[in-house]
Each structure stands twice: as C-alpha cells, then as structure tokens.
Amino acid sequence: MNLFRTFAMALKSIANNKMRSFLTMLGIIIGVCSVITLLSLVGGMTQQQLEQFEKMGTNIIQIDYGTWNGKYIDIYKDLMLECKKYSQYISAATPVSQTNVNARYRSKKLSSATVYFGNEDFDICKNMELSAGRTLCYMDVKNRVKVCVIGSYVREQFFGLENPIGKKIKLKGVEYTVVGTYVSKYDNQQYSDDGMIVVPMSCARSLANQTKFTSFIVKARSADSTNLAMFYLGNFMRSKVDVKNNNGYISVYTNNQWQESISKSMRIYSLVGGGVAGISLLVGGIGIMNIMLVSVTERTREIGIRMAIGAKRSSIVWQFLIEAATISACGGLLGIGLGAVGSYIITAAIIKQVYFPSFGIMLGAMLFSVALGIFFGFYPANKASKMQPVEALRNQ
Amino acid sequence: MLIDIRQISKIYNEGHESEVRALDDVSLQIDRGEFCCILGQSGSGKSTLMNILGCLDIPTYGQYFLDGEAVSDMSVAKLAGIRNKQIGFIFQGFNLIPGLTAFENVELPLIYRGLHSEQRRQLCVAALTAVGLENRMKHRPAELSGGQQQRVAIARAIAAKPPIIMADEPTGNLDSHASAEIMAMLARLNDDGASVILITHDRVLANVAKRIVTISDGRVVNDCAVPEETRRGVLKGAVSA
Numbered sequence: 001m002n003l004f005r006t007f008a009m010a011l012k013s014i015a016n017n018k019m020r021s022f023l024t025m026l027g028i029i030i031g032v033c034s035v036i037t038l039l040s041l042v043g044g045m046t047q048q049q050l051e052q053f054e055k056m057g058t059n060i061i062q063i064d065y066g067t068w069n070g071k072y073i074d075i076y077k078d079l080m081l082e083c084k085k086y087s088q089y090i091s092a093a094t095p096v097s098q099t100n101v102n103a104r105y106r107s108k109k110l111s112s113a114t115v116y117f118g119n120e121d122f123d124i125c126k127n128m129e130l131s132a133g134r135t136l137c138y139m140d141v142k143n144r145v146k147v148c149v150i151g152s153y154v155r156e157q158f159f160g161l162e163n164p165i166g167k168k169i170k171l172k173g174v175e176y177t178v179v180g181t182y183v184s185k186y187d188n189q190q191y192s193d194d195g196m197i198v199v200p201m202s203c204a205r206s207l208a209n210q211t212k213f214t215s216f217i218v219k220a221r222s223a224d225s226t227n228l229a230m231f232y233l234g235n236f237m238r239s240k241v242d243v244k245n246n247n248g249y250i251s252v253y254t255n256n257q258w259q260e261s262i263s264k265s266m267r268i269y270s271l272v273g274g275g276v277a278g279i280s281l282l283v284g285g286i287g288i289m290n291i292m293l294v295s296v297t298e299r300t301r302e303i304g305i306r307m308a309i310g311a312k313r314s315s316i317v318w319q320f321l322i323e324a325a326t327i328s329a330c331g332g333l334l335g336i337g338l339g340a341v342g343s344y345i346i347t348a349a350i351i352k353q354v355y356f357p358s359f360g361i362m363l364g365a366m367l368f369s370v371a372l373g374i375f376f377g378f379y380p381a382n383k384a385s386k387m388q389p390v391e392a393l394r395n396q
Numbered sequence: 397m398l399i400d401i402r403q404i405s406k407i408y409n410e411g412h413e414s415e416v417r418a419l420d421d422v423s424l425q426i427d428r429g430e431f432c433c434i435l436g437q438s439g440s441g442k443s444t445l446m447n448i449l450g451c452l453d454i455p456t457y458g459q460y461f462l463d464g465e466a467v468s469d470m471s472v473a474k475l476a477g478i479r480n481k482q483i484g485f486i487f488q489g490f491n492l493i494p495g496l497t498a499f500e501n502v503e504l505p506l507i508y509r510g511l512h513s514e515q516r517r518q519l520c521v522a523a524l525t526a527v528g529l530e531n532r533m534k535h536r537p538a539e540l541s542g543g544q545q546q547r548v549a550i551a552r553a554i555a556a557k558p559p560i561i562m563a564d565e566p567t568g569n570l571d572s573h574a575s576a577e578i579m580a581m582l583a584r585l586n587d588d589g590a591s592v593i594l595i596t597h598d599r600v601l602a603n604v605a606k607r608i609v610t611i612s613d614g615r616v617v618n619d620c621a622v623p624e625e626t627r628r629g630v631l632k633g634a635v636s637a
C-alpha cells in the first residue's frame with residue numbers, strides 16, 4: 001500500500017475524530033507555540049541589545065600608546081598606511097584627542113565646550129551621522145582649514161531654528177566655519193557626543209597647542225574582522241613602541257568583548273527557555289502516545305477487520321505512525337501560526353519592537369513535532385500490528 | 397483439492413485446568429467450486445474452524461493445506477497475502493469500518509492488494525452493482541440498513557474475485573427477507589464458480605449448501621450431501637420469503 005493512500009487514510013481518520021485529534025494536537029500546539037514565542041523574545045532582546053551596541057559603535061578598536069621616557073613617536077602616517085594595507089578588515093581610522101575651550105556664536109556662549117580633533121574618518125569611527133552639511137574632508141585636514149562639524153546640542157544652543165551651515169563660530173577667539181551638523185545620539189546632552197565640536201586634527205596646534213596624537217580609533221569592517229584587525233594593529237604597534245624592553249606601553253582593545261558576553265548570556269536564555277518549552281513539547285508527545293494507545297484499543301476491531309481483509313503488519317504500523325505524525329505535524333503547523341502571533345504580541349509588548357521567529361526555527365519546530373509524532377506513535381503502532389486478527393475481531 | 401485439513405486441534409489454555417478443546421482432531425477436505433456448510437450449535441467449534449480455514453488463526457496441532465500449500469508453516473505476511481487474495485470474508489456483524497463509505501469499505505482490500513485507483517474503482521463499482529447497491533456507494537454503514545450493510549460486506553468479499561468465500565453466520569443479524577436475499581446471493585456466487593463455505597447454526601438455511609458438515613464438541617459428527625431438490629426448495633422458499 002502506498003504512502004499517499006496511507007496518508008489519505010490517516011487524514012480521514014483524523015477528520016472522523018475531530019475533537020479527539022484537536023485535543024491530542026493541543027500539547028504540540030502549546031509546545032511549539034511556546035518554543036517559538038520564547039525564542040523570538042530572546043532573539044528580539046539580543047537584536048535590540050546588539051543594536052544599542054551598534055549605536056555606541058561596534059567593531060571599534062581603541063589604540064593608545066606612550067613612552068616612559070617622554071619621547072614622542074609619531075605613528076600617525078604609518079598607522080594610516082597600515083590601516084590601508086589591511087583595508088579588507090579595516091574601514092576607517094582617526095586620531096582622537098580633545099580639549100575644552102570657550103565657544104561663541106555672536107552673543108551666545110558655551111563655556112568649556114568639548115572640541116575633538118580628528119581626520120576625515122572621524123564621524124565613521126565615532127559612529128556619528130550627519131543631519132546637514134558635510135563632514136571634515138582630507139583637504140580640510142591637509143590645509144588646516146578652519147571648519148567644524150557640530151553636535152546637536154551645540155547646534156540647538158547656538159542656532160535654534162537658524163541654519164548653521166556656513167555660519168562662523170569662535171573657538172578660543174578664532175573663527176571656524178560650521179560645515180556640518182550631527183544627528184542627536186544622546187537626547188541633546190551637553191557632556192555627550194551631542195555636545196561636541198569637531199575640527200581638523202591639524203588645527204590642534206593652534207587651538208590646544210597640541211601636536212601629538214597618542215589615541216586613535218579604528219573601525220573594523222565587521223565583528224569577524226575585528227579580531228584580525230586587532231592582531232595586525234597590535235603587531236604594528238609593537239613594531240613602533242618598544243614594549244619588550246619596557247620603554248613604553250600600548251593598548252589595543254575593543255568593546256566587542258561586551259557584545260560577546262551579551263550574546264553568550266542570551267544564548268543561555270535561549271537554551272533555558274527552549275528547554276522549558278521543549279519539556280512541554282515532550283509532554284505533548286506523550287499525549288500523542290496516550291491518545292494513539294487509546295485509539296488502538298478503541299479501534300481494535302477495525303484493526304482486526306483490516307487484517308482479515310489482507311492488511312500486513314507493516315500497513316497497520318504505517319497507518320498508525322502516519323496518523324501520529326500527521327496529528328503532530330498539524331499541531332506543529334498550528335503551533336507555528338500561534339507562535340508567530342504570540343511572538344508579535346509579546347515582542348511588541350515587552351521589547352517594543354516586533355520580532356518574528358526565523359524560518360529556520362519554524363522549520364525546526366515543524367520537523368521536531370513530526371519526529372515526536374513518529375517517535376511516540378511507534379509504540380502504539382507496533383502494538384496494533386502485533387495483534388492476532390482473530391483476537392482483534394473478537395473485540396467489541 | 398482446495399482445502400485439506402488433517403487432524404487439526406485447537407486447544408486453549410493447554411495443560412491448565414481451564415483447558416478447552418475447541419477443535420479435536422478434525423479432518424476435512426473441500427474441493428474447488430463446492431458450497432459447503434459447516435453446521436453446529438453455539439460453542440461447537442464451528443467459528444474456530446472457520447478462523448483456521450480463513451487463516452485468521454493457527455491450529456495447535458494438525459496440518460492445513462490450502463491449494464496444496466502448507467498454511468501452518470507460513471509467515472504472518474504470507475498469511476495476510478492469502479487472506480487478501482484467496483479469501484473473501486463475510487461476517488455475522490458485517491465488520492464494516494464505520495468511518496468509511498460503502499465504496500471505501502469495498503475498496504480497502506483492493507488497496508492492500510496494491511491495485512491502481514482506476515482498477516479499484518472499476519472492481520468496486522462492479523461488486524457494488526452486483527449486490528444492488530450502485531446507488532448507495534457514498535453512504536456510510538450507519539446510513540444503511542442491516543441487509544444493505546451485509547451486501548456491502550459481500551461486495552467487499554467478492555470485489556477482488558477470490559476463489560473462496562467464507563461466510564460466518566451471514567444472516568445472524570438480519571430479518572428473514574434480508575437473510576433470503578443474502579443466501580440467494582451466496583448460491584449465485586457458487587454458481588459463478590466460487591467455493592463457498594457457510595458457517596451457520598440454522599439447520600434450514602444449511603440446506604442452501606450442497607454439502608453439510610456437522611460439528612459438535614469440536615468434532616465432525618456428520619458429513620453429507622444435500623439433495624438438489626431440497627436445496628432448490630429452500631432457495632425458492634428463501635426467495636419467496
């Protein structure tokens with residue numbers, strides 16, 4: 001007897017016992033639904049955390065160095081060349097240093113405004129987004145052009161609704177032309193990146209009497225390339241600073257370690273949540289076995305009739321197995337549907353961001369429920385097939 | 397020789413105090429094309445005999461040859477094949493599957509035989525037409541009368557044209573009119589070449605067969621032919637009833 005016919009028979013048998021089949025499915029429905037909802041919730045939370053990290057800037061490598069003898073080693077150009085050399089891992093690099101100066105625009109004043117010195121990659125490395133105008137460019141840095149890009153707090157304080165582009169602000173009494181503004185990142189707080197004024201690094205000498213840069217920010221292309229970039233940059237730094245003989249120090253670190261620990265704890269949540277939901281799936285599977293056993297008992301006579309008219313043991317096994325698998329597959333499908341709705345509601349309510357289970361999770365849940373049906377259906381199916389036809393027929 | 401059983405015994409709980417000898421040293425031969433009735437009172441062992449003849453049960457002792465092959469040595473799968481291809485069963489309680497329509501019930505043994513759907517459809521329609529139920533194919537057993545249900549069971553038994561038809565008290569649950577119809581049908585099947593084995597306790601109905609084997613306490617006590625006139629008389633009476 002072919003599988004298609006057996007499958008059709010199983011469907012018919014399920015349709016003939018709608019209520020019982022539905023109650024059997026209920027365990028699987030609840031199990032699959034809770035697995036999917038829980039995994040979606042954990043997945044959504046992980047994604048949200050990662051997005052927050054993204055905002056802070058992911059794949060950022062911070063480099064600091066110094067010497068103990070006070071001798072300054074200028075590594076800027078070499079570092080930039082090194083970053084270019086490993087451009088498959090590194091997307092941007094900038095020196096970073098800051099000073100606090102009084103800033104003025106006409107009659108408005110900001111005391112102790114934070115001024116950053118950087119190059120054309122500054123906004124990429126700091127993960128800042130432009131809201132208007134342009135960023136610093138190579139020529140600004142090369143020619144010490146007195147331009148600046150301002151954070152949203154500075155813009156608000158100085159210009160209000162006025163267009164700041166092209167306006168001149170005074171930093172320590174010297175005029176700088178505003179060429180761009182950044183999107184707010186931290187609700188317009190003064191002592192955050194929203195309160196900064198970014199000027200070309202070449203202006204550091206005139207503005208802060210500073211010619212040395214010992215801090216850099218490097219942005220790797222992806223989380224995967226961060227470690228490789230760190231490896232090469234570490235080698236580079238060691239070649240420049242004599243760390244071995246303790247003549248100086250270097251520090252190359254990344255905030256990805258945080259990310260990793262968050263991902264790790266989320267994986268643990270997934271496992272625990274998935275495990276708890278898995279137990280309910282298991283209970284659902286045992287429910288299927290119970291009902292199939294009842295079904296075998298109830299249908300003993302039917303099994304007898306089928307055997308009397310020529311059903312082989314294998315036909316009976318297949319019939320009950322396919323019936324159990326079909327019930328659990330239907331339960332799995334309904335569970336996936338309910339799980340998707342549950343995911344929508346729960347993620348929207350708890351993390352304020354809708355997150356749906358991935359196709360892989362849904363496929364996995366489906367296959368798992370079919371496997372459960374087959375596993376727990378086997379015992380009753382085997383029991384049914386072992387009946388003696390004459391005994392089965394005697395059953396009323 | 398179609399059926400040849402030699403010194404068959406069926407003993408339940410052998411060696412215990414509650415030992416029951418349902419069949420005791422029974423030997424019987426039935427030829428191809430015979431219409432044989434196994435007659436006996438309730439508890440005489442006739443149903444046990446039919447179960448063994450129908451390969452639904454195996455004897456404790458003795459040998460059974462069906463069409464020259466030793467059934468006692470056959471595997472479970474082979475026995476299932478014999479039940480499917482060689483024997484058509486008609487039971488007292490009809491034994492139809494309640495969830496399936498008349499058509500699907502008749503189709504079931506053909507499915508187990510592995511026939512294609514078109515072939516199955518043709519055989520089912522032919523069998524149901526032969527028992528006069530061509531208009532009831534889509535009905536479920538619960539929607540049919542007792543007589544109609546037994547006709548479905550007959551259609552199921554004859555659909556695959558097996559050489560042997562075994563009917564165990566086929567009229568036990570039917571009124572006299574329906575019983576007569578079923579008996580006439582069995583006689584017709586025999587006329588068409590099938591070997592029919594009828595199990596009954598009814599001495600009058602037994603005369604529809606060409607040969608009556610009487611069983612009592614698990615033993616064959618009488619084996620005689622039925623005169624053609626008696627047969628015809630009973631059949632006539634049955635039909636007129």
